Amino acid sequence: MLNLRARRNRWVFSMLLGMTALAACAQTLLAAQPPATSGSSATLVDEITLWTMIRAGGVVGFAIILLSLVAVALIIEDFLVIRRERLLPDSLVEQVQGHLDQRNWPEAQRICAQDGSFLASVVGGGLNQLGSMFGFFDMQNAMQEVSERQVSKLYRRLDYLSFIAAAAPMLGLLGTVTGMIRAFREIAKTEGTAKPSQLAGGISEALITTAEGLIVAIPVMFFVAFFRNRIDSIVAEAETVVERLMGRFRKENPQ
Secondary structure, three states, X not given: OHHHHHHHHHHHHHHHHHHHHXXXXXXXXXXXXXXXXXXXXXXXXXXXXXXHHHHHOHHHHHHHHHHHHHHXXXXXXXXXXXXXXXXXXXXXXXXXXXXXXXXXXXXXXXXXXXXXXXXXXHHHHHHOOOOOOOOXXXXXXXXXXXXXHHHHHHHHOOHHHHHHHHHHHHHHHHXXXXXXXXXXXXXXXXXXXXOHHHHHHHHHHHHHHHHHXXXXXXXXXXXXXXXXXXXXXXXXXXXXXXXXXXXHHHOOOOO
């Protein structure tokens, strides 16, 4: 229950941070608009703003923006969760190593059970097999099973970002199709005599949604690869630490 509440609070915090960051970027872009001048150029500048470009994207454009908000929140949450200090805390290594050096197995088990980190789960799974029939072989199998489950759990966190990276360009393509349909409908209504201003709405939707989809997908793909590499690096380091902590049981037969 506490873990669920903590995850919910972390998700809300990430969403708020993401929305604040996007609002700040939007405000910066709006502030960067050139000052209006007199005449027709002033009207043009007033019309071409960030908000009008967002509106030109239509429903599909707003859906892509919503995806970007979710992506920012997920990225912030993954930065908070997928880090060495959380998955492989040095304080836990020191405590567990101290108790193992003193052959205080129950206390080491208790510390691992109370800690929710990746390292604690793996080491705790091995310590739970102390005194088993096949000794270190059972401990090794248990640690491997726990490690595989924990790694899969970490990778599953990236599935949502991977989906957004794949869905954003598809939504952009959908916006391209609907925008071109609008443009051709205008041509059909006017029997081929449509003015450029009449086609501008559909063409704007087509181009803007395509750009929005790519703008969202490219950074998200980068962060998916970034977090995958970070997971691999932390897991490889954790394997070394686990071997250092638990390798002593290869020749021992603790009871």
